[in-house]
Amino acid sequence: MDSFDSLLSDNSLxxxxxxxxxxxxxxxxTATSKRLSIRILGQDSYYRHLWRDSxxxxxxxxxxxxxxxxxxxxxxxxxxxxxNLAKHSRRGRSCFNLPNRYFYFVPITPSENEYxxxxxxxxxxxxxxxxxxxxxxxxxxxxxxxxxxxxxxxFVLQESCxxxxxxxxxxxxxxxxxxxxxxxETLGLESLREEHIAGAVIEESVFRNNNMEHYQREPSxxxxxxxxxxxxxxxxxFFLGQNRNNDGQHRxxxxxxxxxxxxxxxxxxxxxxxxxxxxxxxxxxMAAISRSFCGDSGDWEEPKVCNEIITWKRSINGRNxxxxxVCRFRSPYKRMELDPVFERIYVLFPFxxxxxxxxxxxxxxxxxxxxxxIGGGCVVAAYSLQAYPKxxxxxxxxxxxxxxxxxxxxxxxxxxxxxPVSAVNVSPxxxxxxxxxxxxxxxxxxxGRHGSVRRIHILYINSLLDEKFGTNxxxxxxxSEANTQTEETLHAQDNTHDPPPTISIPEGEEIEVDxxxxxxxxxxxxxSFHFAxxxxxxxxxxxxxxxxxxxxxxxxxxxxxxxxxxxxxxxINPPLSARRKPRIHFDGRxxxxxxxxxxxxxxxxxHVLNSWEDLDSFTAINKKFGDGxxxxxxxxxxxxxIRHGGLGGLEFYDSxxxxxxxxxxxxxxxxxxxxxxxxxxxxxxLLVIDLQDHIA
Numbered sequence: 215m216d217s218f219d220s221l222l223s224d225n226s227l228x229x230x231x232x233x234x235x236x237x238x239x240x241x242x243x244t245a246t247s248k249r250l251s252i253r254i255l256g257q258d259s260y261y262r263h264l265w266r267d268s269x270x271x272x273x274x275x276x277x278x279x280x281x282x283x284x285x286x287x288x289x290x291x292x293x294x295x296x297x298n299l300a301k302h303s304r305r306g307r308s309c310f311n312l313p314n315r316y317f318y319f320v321p322i323t324p325s326e327n328e329y330x331x332x333x334x335x336x337x338x339x340x341x342x343x344x345x346x347x348x349x350x351x352x353x354x355x356x357x358x359x360x361x362x363x364x365x366x367x368x369f370v371l372q373e374s375c376x377x378x379x380x381x382x383x384x385x386x387x388x389x390x391x392x393x394x395x396x397x398x399e400t401l402g403l404e405s406l407r408e409e410h411i412a413g414a415v416i417e418e419s420v421f422r423n424n425n426m427e428h429y430q431r432e433p434s435x436x437x438x439x440x441x442x443x444x445x446x447x448x449x450x451x452f453f454l455g456q457n458r459n460n461d462g463q464h465r466x467x468x469x470x471x472x473x474x475x476x477x478x479x480x481x482x483x484x485x486x487x488x489x490x491x492x493x494x495x496x497x498x499x500m501a502a503i504s505r506s507f508c509g510d511s512g513d514w515e516e517p518k519v520c521n522e523i524i525t526w527k528r529s530i531n532g533r534n535x536x537x538x539x540v541c542r543f544r545s546p547y548k549r550m551e552l553d554p555v556f557e558r559i560y561v562l563f564p565f566x567x568x569x570x571x572x573x574x575x576x577x578x579x580x581x582x583x584x585x586x587x588i589g590g591g592c593v594v595a596a597y598s599l600q601a602y603p604k605x606x607x608x609x610x611x612x613x614x615x616x617x618x619x620x621x622x623x624x625x626x627x628x629x630x631x632x633x634p635v636s637a638v639n640v641s642p643x644x645x646x647x648x649x650x651x652x653x654x655x656x657x658x659x660x661x662g663r664h665g666s667v668r669r670i671h672i673l674y675i676n677s678l679l680d681e682k683f684g685t686n687x688x689x690x691x692x693x694s695e696a697n698t699q700t701e702e703t704l705h706a707q708d709n710t711h712d713p714p715p716t717i718s719i720p721e722g723e724e725i726e727v728d729x730x731x732x733x734x735x736x737x738x739x740x741x742s743f744h745f746a747x748x749x750x751x752x753x754x755x756x757x758x759x760x761x762x763x764x765x766x767x768x769x770x771x772x773x774x775x776x777x778x779x780x781x782x783x784x785x786i787n788p789p790l791s792a793r794r795k796p797r798i799h800f801d802g803r804x805x806x807x808x809x810x811x812x813x814x815x816x817x818x819x820x821h822v823l824n825s826w827e828d829l830d831s832f833t834a835i836n837k838k839f840g841d842g843x844x845x846x847x848x849x850x851x852x853x854x855x856i857r858h859g860g861l862g863g864l865e866f867y868d869s870x871x872x873x874x875x876x877x878x879x880x881x882x883x884x885x886x887x888x889x890x891x892x893x894x895x896x897x898x899x900l901l902v903i904d905l906q907d908h909i910a
Contacts, residue, residue, distance in 0.1 A: 235827050236268045236289055265289065273802040273824045275354035275748040275876060276496055278530070295355070295876055296804065298905045299819055300853040311856045318379040318902040319860060319886030324365040325430075341365070341898035343882045346484040346871050348900060350375065351499055353489060353748040353801060355877040355906075360501055361433075362485050366440055369485065369503050370433035371535065375880050375902050377431040382889045435534045437526055438503065448478060450620055451507050451520045451542065472518060476509040483521070488554045489747055490527070491643045496748060498529045500554035519546055522621075523559055525599055539599035540621045548591075549637070555644030556663055557599040558626065562635050565591040591634035594649065595625040596661070626665045631657055632672070637758075639743035641751045648751075650740025650758065658780075671779070675738045675770075678782050683845075741795070746802035754802035754824070755783070766792040769807070771822065771850055784850040787843040788818055797872040799879075803828065805850070808872045808881060815861035815870070817879070818842060819854040860886040860901045879903040 234242065265285035274292045277283045298312070322341045347362040357374035448454065452472035472478070483504040490498040502525045509518035522542045526535035541559055549562040600621050633651035640647055647659040647667075658671040741761040746754040755773035769786040788807050790796055796809035803824035808817055820842065823832055832851060842852025863884030864870060872881045879902075886901040 235830070236272070236293070237830070239264070239268065240286070240290075268827065271825045271827050273746070273749060273754060275352070275801070277354065278356070292355075292876060294907070295905045296821075298907055299804065300821060311854050312858075312903065313907075314382050316903050316905060316907075317382050317858060317860055317889055318376050318904060319883075319889045320375070320377075320379045320900040320902060321886075321897040322364065322899045323897060325363075340884075343869055343871060343898075345482055345869075346486070347482075348375075348871070348880060348882070349485055349487045349873045350875050350878060350880065351487045351501070353746070353875050355875065357878055357904075359873075359880070360437075360485055360487050362482060362503065367438070367443055367482060368436065368440065369438040371435040371437065371501075373431070373434045375878055375900070376904065379902055380889060437501065437535060438524075443480070446480070448472060448507075449618060451522070452509060452518060452619060472509050476518065478507055478509045481506050481508070483550075486552055488552060489642065490554045491748070491750070492555065494643075494750065496530060498527055498532070498554075499535075500552070501526045501535050502552050504550065520544060521547060521550075523550065523552070523599075524602070525552070525554075525557075527554075538602040540602045541597050541599045541623065542619075542621045543595075543597060544622070549635075551638055551640050553640040553644045556661070558596050558644075559599065560629075560638055560640060560647065561595050561597065562638055563591075563593070563595070565634070592631045592651075594629040594631065594635060594638055594647070596627050596629070596665075596667075597623050598626055627661075627667050629657075629659050629667065629669075631655075637740045637742050639745070641743075641756070642745055642747055643750050646751060648743050648756070650743070652739055654738045656740065656758075656780075673780060675740075675782075679738065679785075682782055742798070744798045744800040746800060749802050751780075755780070757798060757800045757805065759796070759798055761795050762792075763795070764792050766790070767796050767809075769798070769805070771805075773849070784844065784846040784848070786820065786845065786850065789843055790816070790818075794870065797870055799872060799874040801874075801876065804876075806872070806874055806879065808870060810864075810870075814857070815864065815881075815883075817856040817861070818852070819856065820844070821851050821853045823849040856903075858901075859888045877905050879905075 269285045269289045269292075272289065272292065274289070277288060298316075341364045343364060345362075347364055349360050350356075351358045351360060351371075357376055359372045359375040360369070361372055362369050454472050483506055485504075486502045488500050488502075489496045490500055502523055504521065504523040507520040507522070520542060521544075522540065525539045527537040527539075528535045539557065543561060545567045546564060547561050547567070548564050551560045552558075553560065600623060602621075629647065629649065631649055631651055632655060633653040635649055636652050637650040638647065645660055645662065647661060649657040649659065651657065654675045656671075656673040656675060657669055658673070659667055660670050661667040738760055740758045742759045744757040744759065745751060746756075751772075752774055755771060758770045758772065759767060760770065761767040767788060767790065769788065770782050771784040771786075772780045773783045775781045786805075786807075788796060788809060790807070790809035790811050794810045796807050798808075799806040800822075803822050805820040805822055806817060807820070808815070810816065821828070821831060823829070832848070842855075844850050844852050860883055861881065864882075868884075870882065872879065874880065881901045881903075882898070883901045884898050886899050
């Protein structure tokens with residue numbers, strides 16, 4: 215092998231390694247000769263780019279600092295994280311498919327605040343997660359998490375999702391032993407016996423685990439707190455008690471006037487965090503929180519509604535979020551999605567609501583005899599985020615500033631869809647907008663920084679299913695609710711107004727259609743889209759959820775074909791209860807489904823064929839029909855089910871939320887305190903699964 219090493223130049227050896235997968239390349243460099251190993255794995259090795267290429271082929275999220283990363287070791291760590299998630303328990307008597315030490319519980323309890331005496335706050339109720347209240351900011355291995363406190367509405371950045379966590383007894387003792395070993399090695403005290411030092415550290419760990427109130431870690435940044443709530447000036451959202459503007463003229467009918475007897479309720483809608491991807495690279499992160507203002511006088515008139523989304527940005531190397539922006543709009547809405555790249559929000563309004571309610575008119579397609587609707591339910595509006603004034607509530611300029619509604623932009627453009635919209639989302643990178651309609655269409659729109667937009671694809675899901683599976687019961691099961699009247703159908707009115715023009719579609723632009731619409735079968739409606747947040751859909755594809763209450767859920771995996779069009783590569787019918795909508799996490803190579811079956815809460819884990827690096831994992835697939843609900847085992851396989859006592863406890867009316875990345879999975883729960891004896895009994899909180907095996 216030494217002679218083989220000496221005969222190959224760097225370029226030749228580089229070509230050889232480039233044809234190998236990661237495991238084969240490691241075997242070549244470590245199991246041949248020491249000289250070859252040093253040559254390839256040196257600190258400033260010429261071959262570093264090969265390990266980086268292998269890392270990228272796997273589809274892992276990029277590291278925070280590319281210059282300091284040993285890609286061979288990083289690839290090994292990421293693969294181990296996935297193996298930890300996918301492997302089954304070897305102990306037949308164990309009911310867990312992950313070691314118990316992987317589980318942590320974060321109790322959510324009220325904190326003392328300066329307003330407690332003033333407001334006469336009663337004893338805290340159980341936590342009710344009415345909206346998404348927690349989200350990991352990184353798609354990689356960082357535990358950094360944004361958290362909206364359900365008790366006081368504070369929006370904070372936690373350095374780690376395991377801050378203030380109670381470990382299982384197993385994990386707590388193992389970590390204590392590790393800490394004790396580090397103390398002994400660091401101090402090197404000969405006068406004290408090692409068992410005395412170890413005992414002291416373990417005692418400290420046990421005390422901490424059972425007395426969490428003494429170890430509350432403060433957040434690394436507070437984005438919003440109670441001051442924001444008490445300093446809200448409603449004149450920024452509504453006109454207060456006056457029907458005339460400053461010129462003495464009557465206000466427009468779409469101006470919202472709040473009278474003295476109107477009560478305003480403020481509700482949080484949810485939070486989000488998305489990587490900012492430019493030219494395929496992550497350049498920063500955007501955090502967002504949305505809330506709704508509803509004014510009601512108690513009379514018969516319609517409530518006065520205003521919605522707001524506030525965002526913060528930071529660069530890839532930044533520690534804290536800044537650059538605060540805001541966008542507000544009137545009337546209720548059905549869906550809202552954030553585009554962090556072009557700094558827009560996309561809003562779908564209900565039928566007869568929003569700025570397009572005057573265009574809600576039925577139309578007849580003479581060629582297909584199809585009745586559809588153009589208007590509120592068919593139009594998605596794009597609004598730009600606006601810079602938020604950088605001033606304190608105590609500043610004189612803020613107090614003296616003219617008070618009137620602001621940050622209410624007009625839509626930059628609208629996406630006029632062929633049928634009422636059931637789902638909308640912005641793909642990573644911001645350029646592609648995916649829209650599902652109630653008639654089973656999947657529309658793909660392309661946009662840009664300057665507001666140009668055009669529809670580039672319309673995919674008919676039923677036709678694609680028929681083409682892939684032929685005449686079987688797949689889409690018949692999903693579409694059993696077809697031909698039922700939609701909300702838009704029931705509330706349609708005879709309105710002869712023309713629909714608003716889609717101003718950005720070039721005249722004469724042809725729309726690319728995959729199949730013929732004539733005589734389409736019953737529709738398969740998309741409930742939601744799910745992407746790998748750090749990769750474009752051209753690279754990783756995407757997943758659609760099709761859910762009908764009482765009928766069940768289906769997942770479709772979409773990837774680009776050789777013809778450069780998206781097609782359905784696999785379908786999954788998870789063996790879950792049909793009464794609870796599952797939560798989905800997809801990162802390109804892992805698909806995690808959180809739901810409930812006939813026993814209780816459960817996580818289902820699937821491996822998605824991501825690149826040829828994963829081919830060896832798919833050579834021995836069990837193609838038994840129904841394994842994890844997978845209907846096509848060529849690109850997806852079922853690898854694990856995770857059941858744990860800490861997952862359960864949710865009532866049927868409670869909402870399940872999940873956030874995940876390559877290392878952590880976080881789920882809200884009522885029974886996570888079963889992990890150890892230290893948590894407050896009966897406390898709601900977050901169950902954290904840390905896939906990093908500290909013992910290995």
